[in-house]
Amino acid sequence: MKISLIAFPAALLMAALVPEISGASVVLDTGTPSTAGLPYTLNGTTFYAAEFNLGANQTITGVQAFLTAGQDQPGDTFTIALYDAAGFTGNYPNQLFSSQAAYNTDGWNGSSNLAWTPGTAGEYWVALEVGLNDSAVGLALPTPATGGTAPALAFASNQGNGYALGGPAIGLQVTATTPVPLPGTAWLLASGLLGAGALGRSRAAKRA
């Protein structure tokens, strides 16, 4: 009885905790730009975005963009933003999260300590922008990006009149933590309960 009293709550606790145990996965990887085009310019008037799928309760932990200096210096800042897909190309896109990042070197630049959890599975847009608090005046975005492991669903650009589909294929990567799938959690819960039951029967048999 003593063991079952301990095992049963332990199994429930495991079941509750297991979904939080997760591994990083790449949810968007458009590939490294193949340097086959004139670089596009990221500045205070022209923004770029890529669309991707995110699972339920996945947490975005990092966003990286392939940038070169253009007219900027190491340390100049830009903004990474996450948008809901619904209404993204309208006049009032729904921005869910944003974070300032800095250009440091030609190549991948961005943020790796994010904790954005939109909550709902579906399509989202990750955007590169230059806001009022940013210092970038003209970062360069080589294009097109090819060969990525998780291609974008679509690209878009914003030239001052809202985001429009059909933007250039820029280099973007988004990583997210992935919760353990439900079947695995259920199995753990079931095994915990079965274990507790077996222990209980074993104790009862010994007493008899």
Next chain:
Amino acid sequence: MSNWDFKRASRVTSAMTIGAIALSALALSPAAHASDPVIFSFATVGDSRQDNAAPDATQLIPQFSGSILPQDHQWLQNTQAFSEILRNVQAQKPQLLFFNGDMIYGYGTPVPPATWSTTNINGQAAATLPNTWNTPATNVSPDFVFEYIQYAFWRGMVAPLFNTGTYVIPVPGNHETQCSPTASPYAAAPANNPNCTLSPSTKHAYAANESAFIANMGDLIEDLVTNQRFSTVTKIPAANVSNVNGLTTASAPQPGGNNGPLTTSQAYLSYSFDIQSTLPSGANGPLLHFAIVNTDPSGSDNTAPAAWLASDFAAAQTRGSSAGVATKFFVFGHKPAQTYNYAAGGTTAAGGLDSNTNHALVQQFIHVLAQYNATYFSGHEHTVNVQQLTDTTASPSPNKPFQVIVGSGGSPFDDKLTGTCPGSASVCLEPANEANPTDRYYAWATVQVHQSGAVTLSVNGFSDTYQPVQSIPYYNVPGTVFTQATLQ
């Protein structure tokens, strides 16, 4: 994708291919850029005026029966291209924007009503605006009205820049200073524009046209002296202003010799000023000297005042030396010194200063640029191009000064599409002889002066399909293509 779109996309693909070379060169360089903070920057572009008789084919709008936007037809600007450039210039936050001429279509003879001529500028009665609209004038020249409304529209377009830290410096172009007897709409029957009194067939600069430029742009130039708005906008004062009337008229270009046979004083038309840059430490950085040259002055069409420039540069050099700093020289004129042949393998008629039959004048101009390693920014050719000039005088300087043509502010591209497009079933084709894939890009140049003293150039632009802004490579050194040039 329509046939028209497909053809345009093909050209963009071509641009991308060349861009690959550019970025490959970039990729070969070390990835990390050492930080070299920018201590001053300026942008430059020219030629935003529209042409009702010969607009670019991409400006023809189907819903307007294949004509250009009525707004642009009325005020003769390519508002879409120019405003997009201005938006991006604002995003770059330069302290200055030099506009290299042809802000209006002009080409008339804008003589004001006599009762409005209240100020004597440039050796003649200036075309000042009336200080009251209660005027007895009843006979106003159509040319005058035509040009003044265009100036006003352009001034309105650039006005937002002043609120975001960029001061606009105007440069006169041939459409401002010249009268064209044959250009539309003046060539209407029964005769060419009779107001072009010097010739019934040839374009010439007129004092009345120069005065109209001064009347509409003079306040921007005058403020270099008063610094009432200039220093408020740029957060840095202009100094040592040369050849602005009433202050240093003795420094005006003198007629003859390497200045050409000028017939007006050129005050407010060819002028110069200094900016003393400041390092992050608070110490003085390089002395930046800016000279504006009128390349179509009265009496001496298609010339630059080389003798005046030489004297002006020498004085600036002395000021820099006295202050113990290097002097950087920048010159802005409308016509290029060396015509860019955008029609590779074809024949592009020289439209720059090199088309003057007195070739010694442009040689002397280039000689002065080379002596001081000055960078020359121009317009006139409706395209974008960066090249280096060669001093071909008898005692040449070994320097190869950069010439940056950015006559790509919205005027109809010189390299024409073939066919009729859009709004027609006809195909719309790229020019077969395009020298560079960005020849038909709307573009502007941005110069950054760095803490180290390096002066770098970036050219940005967008295609005639109005895609997002791209970096435009510098193509003209064989074997190397790069997106940022070190000018000085």
